[in-house]
Amino acid sequence: MKKTLALAFCAAIASSVCAQGPATGCLVKNWKEKKGLAEVPQDAKSLYTAGKAEIDAYNKAFMAQQINPDAVDAKKMGEQLINGYCYWMEAMPLDSLPDAKGKIKPKYSKDIVNKLVGHVNDFFNVGGNFYNNKLYYPEAYQAFMIYADMPSIPAFAKSAEQVNESQRATAYFNAGLAAYTGSSVAESADAFRKARLCNYEQPEAYIYEIACWQNMMQKDSTLEAKAQKNINDIALAGFEKFGVAQPVFLNNIVNSMINDKKYDDALALINKNIAENPDNANLCGLLGFVYDRMDNDAESVKAYRAAAAKESADYETLLNAAKKIFRTGTEIWNGIEGNSAEAREKRQDVKVNYFEAAKTIADKAKSIRGDKPDSALNYLLESIQYNLDTYFQQ
Numbered sequence: 001m002k003k004t005l006a007l008a009f010c011a012a013i014a015s016s017v018c019a020q021g022p023a024t025g026c027l028v029k030n031w032k033e034k035k036g037l038a039e040v041p042q043d044a045k046s047l048y049t050a051g052k053a054e055i056d057a058y059n060k061a062f063m064a065q066q067i068n069p070d071a072v073d074a075k076k077m078g079e080q081l082i083n084g085y086c087y088w089m090e091a092m093p094l095d096s097l098p099d100a101k102g103k104i105k106p107k108y109s110k111d112i113v114n115k116l117v118g119h120v121n122d123f124f125n126v127g128g129n130f131y132n133n134k135l136y137y138p139e140a141y142q143a144f145m146i147y148a149d150m151p152s153i154p155a156f157a158k159s160a161e162q163v164n165e166s167q168r169a170t171a172y173f174n175a176g177l178a179a180y181t182g183s184s185v186a187e188s189a190d191a192f193r194k195a196r197l198c199n200y201e202q203p204e205a206y207i208y209e210i211a212c213w214q215n216m217m218q219k220d221s222t223l224e225a226k227a228q229k230n231i232n233d234i235a236l237a238g239f240e241k242f243g244v245a246q247p248v249f250l251n252n253i254v255n256s257m258i259n260d261k262k263y264d265d266a267l268a269l270i271n272k273n274i275a276e277n278p279d280n281a282n283l284c285g286l287l288g289f290v291y292d293r294m295d296n297d298a299e300s301v302k303a304y305r306a307a308a309a310k311e312s313a314d315y316e317t318l319l320n321a322a323k324k325i326f327r328t329g330t331e332i333w334n335g336i337e338g339n340s341a342e343a344r345e346k347r348q349d350v351k352v353n354y355f356e357a358a359k360t361i362a363d364k365a366k367s368i369r370g371d372k373p374d375s376a377l378n379y380l381l382e383s384i385q386y387n388l389d390t391y392f393q394q
Contacts, residue, residue, distance in 0.1 A: 024153060027145055028086045034138045037083060044095040048108040051087030054080045055115060062122075075135065078126040081119065082142055088112045092155065113155050120159045123147035124171055131174065137182025144175035145191065148198075169198035173205050176212075185212050189230075196237065203246045206238035210252060232256040244273055247282040254286055258293050266290050281313035285320055297328050308361045318365035319377055322358045326384055329354025333391070351392055359384045 031037075040050045058080040065072040095106045127143030130136070148171035151160035163171075176191035189212035195205040210231050217227035235252035244250060250273065257266040267290060274283045284307035291300035304321035307313055313321075329350045336346050362381050369377065 024089055024149060027142060027149070028089050031082060031086050031138055031142050035079065035083070037086070040087065042090070042094065044091045044097075044108055047087050047091035047094065048112065051084045051091060051112070054084035054087065055119070058084060058119075058122075074129050075133065075139075078130055078139065078143065081122060081126055082139075082146065085116060085123075085146055088116065109155070113158075116150070117156055117159045117162075120147060120150055120156075120162055123150075124167075127171070127174060127178070131178055136178040137184045137187070140178035141175045141182065141184070141187060141191070144171045144178065148172045148175065148194065165198050166201075169195050169200040169205075172198060173200055176205070176208060180208070180212065185215050188212050189216070193234075196234070203238060203242050203249075206234055206241075207246070207248055210234050210238075210248065228256065228259070244277050244280055244283065247286075250283075251286060254290065258290060263290065263294050279310060279312055281307045281310035281317050283307075284310065285313075285317040288321065288324060292324060297331075301325055301328050305357070308364070313364075315365050315368045318361050318368070319380070322362040322365060322380060322384075325354055325361065326358035326380065329358065330387070333387075347391070351388070355384055355387050359388070 040046050058077055061072050061077040061080065065074075065077070092109050092112055095109045095112075096104055098104050123143045124147040127140045127147065130140035130143055147163065148168040150156045151163050151168065172191050172195035176188045176195060179185070179188035179191055189209055192205050192209035192212065196209060213223075213227040213230050213234075217224050231252055235249045235256070238246060238249035239253060242249060250269075254266045254270065257263075257269070267287070270283055270287045270290065274280065274287065277283060284303050288300045288303035288307060291297075291303060294300075301324060304324045307317050308321040332354065333347065333350045336343050336350075359381065362377060362384065365377055366374075366381070
Protein backbone atom coordinates (compact mmCIF):
# COMPACT_ATOMS: atom_id res chain seq x y z
CA MET A 1 0.00 0.00 0.00
CA LYS A 2 1.76 3.08 -1.21
CA LYS A 3 0.20 5.72 0.95
CA THR A 4 0.66 5.92 4.68
CA LEU A 5 -2.25 4.36 6.47
CA ALA A 6 -3.84 6.56 9.12
CA LEU A 7 -6.38 5.20 11.58
CA ALA A 8 -9.77 6.70 10.81
CA PHE A 9 -12.03 6.93 13.82
CA CYS A 10 -14.40 9.44 12.27
CA ALA A 11 -17.82 8.04 11.47
CA ALA A 12 -18.87 7.70 7.85
CA ILE A 13 -22.38 8.68 6.74
CA ALA A 14 -24.35 5.76 5.31
CA SER A 15 -27.94 4.76 4.72
CA SER A 16 -28.42 1.05 4.12
CA VAL A 17 -27.79 -2.23 5.90
CA CYS A 18 -24.44 -4.00 5.50
CA ALA A 19 -24.63 -6.74 2.91
CA GLN A 20 -22.13 -9.06 4.52
CA GLY A 21 -22.46 -10.98 7.76
CA PRO A 22 -19.70 -12.06 10.15
CA ALA A 23 -17.42 -15.07 10.15
CA THR A 24 -17.45 -15.50 13.91
CA GLY A 25 -16.11 -19.02 14.02
CA CYS A 26 -13.03 -18.01 12.05
CA LEU A 27 -12.39 -15.04 14.33
CA VAL A 28 -12.62 -17.18 17.47
CA LYS A 29 -10.37 -19.87 16.04
CA ASN A 30 -7.86 -17.31 14.82
CA TRP A 31 -7.67 -15.58 18.21
CA LYS A 32 -7.33 -18.80 20.18
CA GLU A 33 -4.55 -20.04 17.92
CA LYS A 34 -2.67 -16.75 17.99
CA LYS A 35 -2.97 -16.35 21.75
CA GLY A 36 -2.59 -19.99 22.71
CA LEU A 37 -5.53 -19.97 25.12
CA ALA A 38 -5.74 -22.83 27.57
CA GLU A 39 -7.94 -25.71 26.47
CA VAL A 40 -11.32 -25.73 28.16
CA PRO A 41 -13.65 -28.76 28.16
CA GLN A 42 -16.05 -28.37 25.27
CA ASP A 43 -19.28 -28.15 27.18
CA ALA A 44 -21.47 -25.11 27.72
CA LYS A 45 -20.89 -24.83 31.47
CA SER A 46 -17.08 -25.01 31.26
CA LEU A 47 -16.88 -22.51 28.42
CA TYR A 48 -19.36 -20.18 30.09
CA THR A 49 -17.35 -20.31 33.32
CA ALA A 50 -14.07 -19.62 31.49
CA GLY A 51 -15.61 -16.70 29.62
CA LYS A 52 -17.18 -15.25 32.75
CA ALA A 53 -13.83 -15.30 34.53
CA GLU A 54 -12.30 -13.28 31.70
CA ILE A 55 -15.16 -10.77 31.51
CA ASP A 56 -15.21 -10.35 35.30
CA ALA A 57 -11.46 -9.69 35.22
CA TYR A 58 -11.98 -7.11 32.50
CA ASN A 59 -14.77 -5.40 34.46
CA LYS A 60 -12.60 -5.26 37.57
CA ALA A 61 -9.71 -3.77 35.62
CA PHE A 62 -12.06 -1.30 33.96
CA MET A 63 -13.27 -0.01 37.31
CA ALA A 64 -9.69 0.30 38.56
CA GLN A 65 -8.77 2.15 35.38
CA GLN A 66 -11.38 4.82 36.10
CA ILE A 67 -9.61 5.57 39.39
CA ASN A 68 -5.98 5.19 38.32
CA PRO A 69 -5.31 4.48 34.61
CA ASP A 70 -1.63 3.78 35.25
CA ALA A 71 -2.45 0.94 37.65
CA VAL A 72 -3.96 -1.20 34.91
CA ASP A 73 -2.30 -3.26 32.17
CA ALA A 74 -4.39 -2.05 29.22
CA LYS A 75 -3.09 -4.79 26.90
CA LYS A 76 -4.02 -7.56 29.33
CA MET A 77 -7.36 -5.92 29.96
CA GLY A 78 -8.19 -5.84 26.25
CA GLU A 79 -7.17 -9.46 25.83
CA GLN A 80 -9.44 -10.45 28.71
CA LEU A 81 -12.41 -8.88 26.93
CA ILE A 82 -11.69 -10.73 23.70
CA ASN A 83 -10.90 -13.98 25.53
CA GLY A 84 -14.29 -13.81 27.21
CA TYR A 85 -16.02 -13.20 23.89
CA CYS A 86 -14.31 -16.19 22.31
CA TYR A 87 -15.16 -18.59 25.12
CA TRP A 88 -18.75 -17.43 25.17
CA MET A 89 -19.17 -17.69 21.41
CA GLU A 90 -18.15 -21.33 21.70
CA ALA A 91 -20.48 -21.86 24.67
CA MET A 92 -23.66 -20.55 23.04
CA PRO A 93 -24.26 -23.25 20.40
CA LEU A 94 -23.48 -25.95 22.97
CA ASP A 95 -25.95 -24.31 25.35
CA SER A 96 -28.71 -24.91 22.80
CA LEU A 97 -28.15 -28.62 22.29
CA PRO A 98 -31.12 -30.88 23.20
CA ASP A 99 -30.91 -32.65 26.55
CA ALA A 100 -31.50 -36.36 27.15
CA LYS A 101 -35.23 -35.84 26.63
CA GLY A 102 -34.71 -33.95 23.39
CA LYS A 103 -35.62 -30.60 24.91
CA ILE A 104 -33.61 -27.41 24.40
CA LYS A 105 -33.24 -25.40 27.59
CA PRO A 106 -30.43 -22.85 27.33
CA LYS A 107 -28.94 -21.99 30.75
CA TYR A 108 -26.26 -19.43 29.90
CA SER A 109 -27.07 -17.83 26.57
CA LYS A 110 -29.31 -15.06 27.89
CA ASP A 111 -26.64 -13.89 30.33
CA ILE A 112 -23.95 -14.10 27.63
CA VAL A 113 -26.01 -12.03 25.18
CA ASN A 114 -26.88 -9.36 27.74
CA LYS A 115 -23.31 -8.97 28.92
CA LEU A 116 -21.71 -8.89 25.47
CA VAL A 117 -24.25 -6.43 24.10
CA GLY A 118 -23.53 -4.27 27.13
CA HIS A 119 -19.83 -4.34 26.25
CA VAL A 120 -20.16 -3.77 22.49
CA ASN A 121 -18.65 -0.26 22.54
CA ASP A 122 -15.79 -1.50 24.71
CA PHE A 123 -14.55 -3.60 21.79
CA PHE A 124 -14.14 -0.48 19.64
CA ASN A 125 -12.31 1.32 22.45
CA VAL A 126 -10.06 -1.67 23.05
CA GLY A 127 -9.31 -1.84 19.34
CA GLY A 128 -8.20 1.78 19.33
CA ASN A 129 -6.00 1.24 22.36
CA PHE A 130 -4.38 -1.83 20.78
CA TYR A 131 -3.75 0.07 17.54
CA ASN A 132 -2.23 3.08 19.26
CA ASN A 133 0.10 0.74 21.11
CA LYS A 134 1.15 -0.93 17.84
CA LEU A 135 -0.65 -4.20 18.65
CA TYR A 136 -2.12 -4.38 15.19
CA TYR A 137 -2.74 -8.06 14.55
CA PRO A 138 -4.50 -9.98 15.90
CA GLU A 139 -5.31 -7.60 18.77
CA ALA A 140 -6.64 -4.40 17.18
CA TYR A 141 -7.97 -6.27 14.16
CA GLN A 142 -9.93 -8.74 16.32
CA ALA A 143 -11.45 -6.08 18.56
CA PHE A 144 -12.67 -3.95 15.65
CA MET A 145 -14.05 -6.98 13.82
CA ILE A 146 -16.01 -8.16 16.87
CA TYR A 147 -17.50 -4.68 17.30
CA ALA A 148 -18.50 -4.43 13.64
CA ASP A 149 -19.73 -8.03 13.30
CA MET A 150 -21.89 -8.12 16.42
CA PRO A 151 -25.02 -6.42 14.98
CA SER A 152 -25.09 -9.05 12.19
CA ILE A 153 -25.23 -11.95 14.65
CA PRO A 154 -28.95 -12.71 15.24
CA ALA A 155 -28.49 -13.29 18.98
CA PHE A 156 -26.86 -9.86 19.34
CA ALA A 157 -29.29 -7.93 17.13
CA LYS A 158 -29.99 -5.55 20.01
CA SER A 159 -26.43 -4.22 19.68
CA ALA A 160 -27.58 -2.48 16.48
CA GLU A 161 -29.29 0.04 18.73
CA GLN A 162 -25.81 1.19 19.79
CA VAL A 163 -23.85 0.52 16.59
CA ASN A 164 -25.16 1.93 13.32
CA GLU A 165 -23.97 1.09 9.83
CA SER A 166 -21.67 4.09 9.65
CA GLN A 167 -19.88 3.06 12.85
CA ARG A 168 -19.61 -0.52 11.65
CA ALA A 169 -18.07 0.63 8.36
CA THR A 170 -15.49 2.68 10.26
CA ALA A 171 -14.64 -0.27 12.51
CA TYR A 172 -14.21 -2.61 9.54
CA PHE A 173 -11.97 -0.02 7.90
CA ASN A 174 -9.89 0.26 11.07
CA ALA A 175 -9.65 -3.53 11.20
CA GLY A 176 -8.35 -3.48 7.63
CA LEU A 177 -5.67 -0.95 8.54
CA ALA A 178 -4.67 -2.98 11.57
CA ALA A 179 -4.41 -6.26 9.67
CA TYR A 180 -2.41 -4.70 6.84
CA THR A 181 -0.03 -2.98 9.22
CA GLY A 182 0.29 -6.31 10.99
CA SER A 183 1.24 -8.04 7.71
CA SER A 184 -2.00 -10.02 7.44
CA VAL A 185 -3.03 -8.91 3.98
CA ALA A 186 -5.78 -11.46 3.30
CA GLU A 187 -7.56 -10.50 6.52
CA SER A 188 -7.04 -6.86 5.63
CA ALA A 189 -8.69 -7.30 2.23
CA ASP A 190 -11.69 -8.99 3.86
CA ALA A 191 -12.08 -6.18 6.39
CA PHE A 192 -11.89 -3.49 3.71
CA ARG A 193 -14.46 -5.44 1.70
CA LYS A 194 -16.82 -5.41 4.65
CA ALA A 195 -16.25 -1.68 5.11
CA ARG A 196 -17.08 -1.16 1.44
CA LEU A 197 -20.26 -3.27 1.70
CA CYS A 198 -21.24 -1.24 4.74
CA ASN A 199 -21.13 1.84 2.50
CA TYR A 200 -17.92 3.35 3.82
CA GLU A 201 -18.12 6.84 2.39
CA GLN A 202 -14.47 7.46 1.58
CA PRO A 203 -12.64 5.91 -1.40
CA GLU A 204 -9.79 4.54 0.72
CA ALA A 205 -11.69 1.35 1.60
CA TYR A 206 -11.91 0.55 -2.11
CA ILE A 207 -8.37 1.68 -2.92
CA TYR A 208 -6.80 -0.26 -0.05
CA GLU A 209 -8.80 -3.38 -0.88
CA ILE A 210 -7.44 -3.22 -4.43
CA ALA A 211 -3.92 -2.71 -3.05
CA CYS A 212 -4.30 -5.80 -0.85
CA TRP A 213 -5.21 -7.98 -3.83
CA GLN A 214 -2.35 -6.55 -5.85
CA ASN A 215 -0.01 -7.37 -2.98
CA MET A 216 -1.30 -10.93 -2.66
CA MET A 217 -1.12 -11.50 -6.41
CA GLN A 218 2.50 -10.35 -6.52
CA LYS A 219 3.43 -12.76 -3.74
CA ASP A 220 1.42 -15.73 -5.00
CA SER A 221 0.97 -16.15 -8.75
CA THR A 222 -1.70 -18.81 -8.22
CA LEU A 223 -4.00 -16.04 -6.98
CA GLU A 224 -3.69 -13.97 -10.16
CA ALA A 225 -7.03 -14.91 -11.75
CA LYS A 226 -8.95 -14.48 -8.50
CA ALA A 227 -7.14 -11.25 -7.69
CA GLN A 228 -7.75 -9.75 -11.13
CA LYS A 229 -11.46 -10.52 -10.90
CA ASN A 230 -11.73 -9.01 -7.42
CA ILE A 231 -9.75 -5.94 -8.45
CA ASN A 232 -12.04 -5.40 -11.42
CA ASP A 233 -15.18 -5.85 -9.30
CA ILE A 234 -13.90 -3.41 -6.68
CA ALA A 235 -12.86 -0.91 -9.34
CA LEU A 236 -16.30 -1.07 -10.97
CA ALA A 237 -17.96 -0.43 -7.58
CA GLY A 238 -15.54 2.40 -6.83
CA PHE A 239 -16.05 4.00 -10.24
CA GLU A 240 -19.82 3.80 -9.87
CA LYS A 241 -19.60 5.56 -6.50
CA PHE A 242 -16.80 8.08 -7.06
CA GLY A 243 -16.51 8.47 -10.83
CA VAL A 244 -13.38 9.99 -12.37
CA ALA A 245 -12.57 11.91 -9.19
CA GLN A 246 -10.55 8.84 -8.15
CA PRO A 247 -8.51 7.81 -11.24
CA VAL A 248 -7.44 4.49 -9.70
CA PHE A 249 -10.85 2.94 -10.38
CA LEU A 250 -11.15 3.73 -14.08
CA ASN A 251 -7.44 2.96 -14.52
CA ASN A 252 -7.98 -0.56 -13.18
CA ILE A 253 -11.13 -1.09 -15.24
CA VAL A 254 -9.30 -0.08 -18.41
CA ASN A 255 -6.29 -2.20 -17.48
CA SER A 256 -8.58 -5.21 -17.15
CA MET A 257 -10.04 -4.49 -20.59
CA ILE A 258 -6.54 -4.22 -22.06
CA ASN A 259 -5.53 -7.55 -20.51
CA ASP A 260 -8.57 -9.08 -22.21
CA LYS A 261 -7.64 -7.25 -25.47
CA LYS A 262 -10.94 -5.35 -25.42
CA TYR A 263 -9.31 -2.28 -26.94
CA ASP A 264 -12.41 -0.84 -28.59
CA ASP A 265 -14.36 -1.11 -25.32
CA ALA A 266 -11.55 0.65 -23.46
CA LEU A 267 -11.35 3.47 -26.03
CA ALA A 268 -15.13 3.92 -26.00
CA LEU A 269 -15.24 4.11 -22.21
CA ILE A 270 -12.38 6.61 -22.00
CA ASN A 271 -13.67 8.83 -24.81
CA LYS A 272 -17.12 8.91 -23.23
CA ASN A 273 -15.61 10.15 -19.99
CA ILE A 274 -13.34 12.66 -21.79
CA ALA A 275 -16.43 14.12 -23.45
CA GLU A 276 -17.99 14.51 -20.01
CA ASN A 277 -14.77 15.75 -18.37
CA PRO A 278 -12.79 17.64 -21.05
CA ASP A 279 -10.32 19.17 -18.59
CA ASN A 280 -9.32 15.87 -17.00
CA ALA A 281 -5.66 15.18 -17.81
CA ASN A 282 -5.70 11.67 -16.37
CA LEU A 283 -8.30 10.58 -18.91
CA CYS A 284 -6.17 11.81 -21.80
CA GLY A 285 -3.15 10.06 -20.30
CA LEU A 286 -5.20 6.89 -19.99
CA LEU A 287 -6.11 7.21 -23.65
CA GLY A 288 -2.41 7.51 -24.44
CA PHE A 289 -1.74 4.35 -22.44
CA VAL A 290 -4.33 2.36 -24.37
CA TYR A 291 -3.02 3.50 -27.75
CA ASP A 292 0.49 2.64 -26.58
CA ARG A 293 -0.62 -0.89 -25.77
CA MET A 294 -2.20 -1.05 -29.22
CA ASP A 295 1.19 -0.03 -30.74
CA ASN A 296 -0.44 3.09 -32.20
CA ASP A 297 2.38 5.53 -31.45
CA ALA A 298 0.92 8.48 -33.33
CA GLU A 299 -2.38 8.45 -31.42
CA SER A 300 -0.61 7.67 -28.16
CA VAL A 301 1.72 10.66 -28.48
CA LYS A 302 -1.23 12.86 -29.49
CA ALA A 303 -3.18 11.86 -26.39
CA TYR A 304 -0.19 12.27 -24.09
CA ARG A 305 0.53 15.73 -25.49
CA ALA A 306 -3.09 16.71 -24.80
CA ALA A 307 -2.80 15.32 -21.26
CA ALA A 308 0.43 17.19 -20.50
CA ALA A 309 -1.03 20.47 -21.77
CA LYS A 310 -3.85 20.44 -19.25
CA GLU A 311 -3.56 22.28 -15.95
CA SER A 312 -4.84 19.23 -14.09
CA ALA A 313 -1.91 17.06 -15.22
CA ASP A 314 -0.36 15.33 -12.21
CA TYR A 315 3.16 13.99 -11.78
CA GLU A 316 2.49 10.46 -13.06
CA THR A 317 0.66 11.72 -16.14
CA LEU A 318 3.48 14.12 -16.98
CA LEU A 319 6.16 11.49 -16.43
CA ASN A 320 4.37 8.96 -18.63
CA ALA A 321 3.80 11.58 -21.33
CA ALA A 322 7.46 12.63 -21.35
CA LYS A 323 8.61 9.00 -21.51
CA LYS A 324 6.32 8.18 -24.44
CA ILE A 325 7.20 11.28 -26.44
CA PHE A 326 10.94 10.84 -25.87
CA ARG A 327 10.85 7.12 -26.68
CA THR A 328 8.86 7.74 -29.87
CA GLY A 329 11.20 10.53 -30.90
CA THR A 330 14.19 8.24 -30.41
CA GLU A 331 12.59 5.58 -32.61
CA ILE A 332 11.87 8.15 -35.34
CA TRP A 333 15.43 9.46 -35.09
CA ASN A 334 16.86 5.98 -35.50
CA GLY A 335 14.82 5.52 -38.67
CA ILE A 336 16.11 8.65 -40.40
CA GLU A 337 18.94 7.98 -42.87
CA GLY A 338 21.20 10.19 -44.94
CA ASN A 339 21.80 13.94 -44.82
CA SER A 340 19.38 15.24 -47.39
CA ALA A 341 17.37 18.37 -46.77
CA GLU A 342 14.37 16.19 -45.99
CA ALA A 343 16.37 14.14 -43.50
CA ARG A 344 17.71 17.28 -41.80
CA GLU A 345 14.17 18.65 -41.59
CA LYS A 346 12.95 15.42 -39.98
CA ARG A 347 15.78 15.51 -37.44
CA GLN A 348 14.95 19.11 -36.57
CA ASP A 349 11.32 18.08 -36.06
CA VAL A 350 12.44 15.31 -33.68
CA LYS A 351 14.56 17.78 -31.76
CA VAL A 352 11.79 20.35 -31.29
CA ASN A 353 8.63 18.27 -31.13
CA TYR A 354 9.94 15.19 -29.35
CA PHE A 355 13.18 15.71 -27.42
CA GLU A 356 12.63 19.34 -26.38
CA ALA A 357 8.91 18.76 -25.92
CA ALA A 358 9.63 15.76 -23.69
CA LYS A 359 12.14 17.81 -21.69
CA THR A 360 9.60 20.60 -21.13
CA ILE A 361 7.05 18.08 -19.85
CA ALA A 362 9.65 16.31 -17.68
CA ASP A 363 10.73 19.65 -16.19
CA LYS A 364 7.09 20.34 -15.35
CA ALA A 365 6.92 16.97 -13.60
CA LYS A 366 10.10 17.82 -11.70
CA SER A 367 8.58 21.08 -10.49
CA ILE A 368 5.67 19.11 -9.03
CA ARG A 369 7.99 16.63 -7.31
CA GLY A 370 10.08 19.43 -5.82
CA ASP A 371 13.01 18.27 -3.73
CA LYS A 372 11.85 14.67 -3.55
CA PRO A 373 14.32 12.45 -5.45
CA ASP A 374 12.99 10.36 -8.30
CA SER A 375 15.43 8.11 -10.13
CA ALA A 376 13.06 7.45 -13.07
CA LEU A 377 12.55 11.14 -13.77
CA ASN A 378 16.23 11.99 -13.30
CA TYR A 379 17.25 9.19 -15.67
CA LEU A 380 14.76 10.43 -18.26
CA LEU A 381 16.03 14.01 -18.06
CA GLU A 382 19.63 12.82 -18.35
CA SER A 383 18.75 10.73 -21.41
CA ILE A 384 16.97 13.62 -23.10
CA GLN A 385 19.84 15.99 -22.41
CA TYR A 386 22.36 13.45 -23.70
CA ASN A 387 20.50 13.21 -27.02
CA LEU A 388 20.26 16.97 -27.34
CA ASP A 389 23.95 17.46 -26.56
CA THR A 390 25.14 14.55 -28.72
CA TYR A 391 23.04 14.91 -31.85
CA PHE A 392 22.54 18.65 -31.99
CA GLN A 393 25.91 20.19 -31.21
CA GLN A 394 26.18 23.82 -32.25
